[in-house]
Amino acid sequence: MTTPQGPRSLPTTPALALHGLHKQFSSPSGTVRAVNGIDLTIMPGEVVAFLGPNGAGKTTTIDMVLGLSQASSGTLEVFGHSPADAIAAGRVAAVMQTGGLLRDITVAETVELTASLFGSSVAAAPYLERAGIADIADRMVGKCSGGQQQRLRFAMALVSEPDLLLLDEPTTGMDVEGRREFWSAIRQDAARGRTIVFATHYLEEADAYADRIVLVSQGRIVADGSSAEIKNLASGRTVTALLDAEAEPGQVLDAIRALDGVDTVEERGNRIIVRTSDSDTVARYLLTRTKARDLEVTAENLEEAFVALTSAHPTSATDVPAPAAVTATEGALR
């Protein structure tokens, strides 16, 4: 495509580029490999969930992206710059789980104070509107619910109009309604093209709000793809169909077993149940080569995929059993 200014090109500098990233901690009981060789490229405009069990290395990775801690080895670039430079340029902001709020000022004053830290005086209203909390502008922060405080942190993060927004388990402790409202505000904002990376324990949040899920376990990436791809990776799909009563089930079953990607074939009366990594091929075979009917294809849910992929991973990422989680989120709010 060309414009009066010349050819328009898609952005080629990644929002985040992590190569061979490692982070080790010394603890009284030995070395903890919190991040153990992460390679990851996230392009501008992507909404990515960093999903993993406790101690997977999500917070440690986010802390390095925010320049709060240094990698033990490997490289990390944010829009082609060091984290410190990207943050100084106001291109990165974060919504963390805790910290960063003063209880005795109002919601609007909090946003105005944040703006003053950036050397500007802005009206709070547009940011409160975008975070969905314009109606509580005059409320004392200490009187706000946990969900409202998280949306306030989101409004504060918006003040620098960052190109990359990082959220570390932003909805921990919120009720279902609070989580829904929080994500609705984030999602609307993402539609403007902002890059969003969030860490979460909630599988349904990753499933519902991310375009891409990076599944981490033991400091490594164990899967990376869309929610549908992750589900398929872990367990494939199940194809079931009713065979024609006059068909020769033995022959059909043997032919299906020979198809690429088929794991198991079960027979229950006239119904066959095929577990496969390539459901298209099985479905095509059944519908074009047999008189099978009532065909259904189902994917495992993300929770099953999560358990399968994270428990299948070897435990060699740590030299010792991981100590209780230590996070560095306090005070990280910008």
Ligand SMILES: Nc1ncnc2c1ncn2[C@@H]1O[C@H](COP(=O)(O)OP(=O)(O)OP(=O)(O)O)[C@@H](O)[C@H]1O
């Ligand atoms: N400062 C530290 N000193 C020692 N070990 C640490 C430190 N920070 C993190 N760890 C360990 O590194 C591993 C990864 O922790 P991290 O907080 O990054 O995981 P996480 O995926 O964010 O987990 P959670 O979901 O529980 O917050 C854990 O075993 C944790 O105990």
